Amino acid sequence: xxxxxxxxxxxxxxxxxxxxxxxxxxxxxxxxxxxxxxxxxxxxxxxxxxxxxxxxxxxxxxxxxxxxxxxxxxxxxxxxxxxxxxxxxxxxxxxxxxxxxxxxxxxxxxxxxx
Amino acid sequence: xxxxxxxxxxxxxxxxxxxxxxxxxxxxxxxxxxxxxxxxxxxxxxxxxxxxxxxxxxxxxxxxxxxxxxxxxxxxxxxxxxxxxxxxxxxxxxxxxxxxxxxxxxxxxxxx
Numbered sequence: 001x002x003x004x005x006x007x008x009x010x011x012x013x014x015x016x017x018x019x020x021x022x023x024x025x026x027x028x029x030x031x032x033x034x035x036x037x038x039x040x041x042x043x044x045x046x047x048x049x050x051x052x053x054x055x056x057x058x059x060x061x062x063x064x065x066x067x068x069x070x071x072x073x074x075x076x077x078x079x080x081x082x083x084x085x086x087x088x089x090x091x092x093x094x095x096x097x098x099x100x101x102x103x104x105x106x107x108x109x110x111x112x113x114x
Numbered sequence: 115x116x117x118x119x120x121x122x123x124x125x126x127x128x129x130x131x132x133x134x135x136x137x138x139x140x141x142x143x144x145x146x147x148x149x150x151x152x153x154x155x156x157x158x159x160x161x162x163x164x165x166x167x168x169x170x171x172x173x174x175x176x177x178x179x180x181x182x183x184x185x186x187x188x189x190x191x192x193x194x195x196x197x198x199x200x201x202x203x204x205x206x207x208x209x210x211x212x213x214x215x216x217x218x219x220x221x222x223x224x225x226x
Contacts, residue, residue: 033213033214035216040218041218042118042203042216042217042218042219043158043203043214043216044216045213045214048213058213090157090158092158092214102160102163103160103207103214104160105150105157105158105159106157107156107157108156108157
């Protein structure tokens with residue numbers, strides 16, 4: 001079955017370190033997204049991509065970067081991890097097939113910055 | 115800009131009780147509206163959606179009707195089960211590109 005997978009599922013890192021969260025989808029979806037989930041804020045969009053070589057900033061992009069070298073993967077990099085980036089991160093993907101197309105989410109990556 | 119407002123939780127109910135979670139939105143155009151559910155330790159799953167005014171989305175006994183006049187998309191279920199305990203997110207997207215704007219989420223706890 002097609003799916004979307006994230007790794008690692010749990011990570012503890014130190015302040016100032018670079019961290020990369022992987023996201024891989026096998027649906028051949030054009031659109032991919034990274035969200036972070038924090039209590040009281042719901043999910044907030046970090047970065048998104050509408051296709052290979054396309055990346056865009058979302059609502060909370062400071063301190064994060066993404067790259068899209070192929071259709072299947074959208075890795076999220078924290079350039080210099082900060083305690084404020086302790087969160088649960090969700091990758092998601094969707095087709096570009098018109099209004100209301102469904103977004104599918106991965107199971108999340110729990111990141112703790114100490 | 116667009117925004118989604120949900121009632122705050124947690125909402126605690128007994129099994130077989132009626133559930134309503136209020137959701138209102140602001141949008142510049144004609145968004146699609148969604149309810150996603152997140153079970154403990156898991157990612158989000160689409161529960162139901164509606165893409166135009168007066169549409170009713172339904173799934174697993176849950177329903178929500180897209181009300182343009184009141185800019186609302188309230189989620190209802192007539193008889194909840196313990197297995198419905200989860201966090202529920204209302205969300206909207208505009209256009210075909212799939213970017214979602216989420217509400218803060220409402221935790222629902224159903225007790226036996």
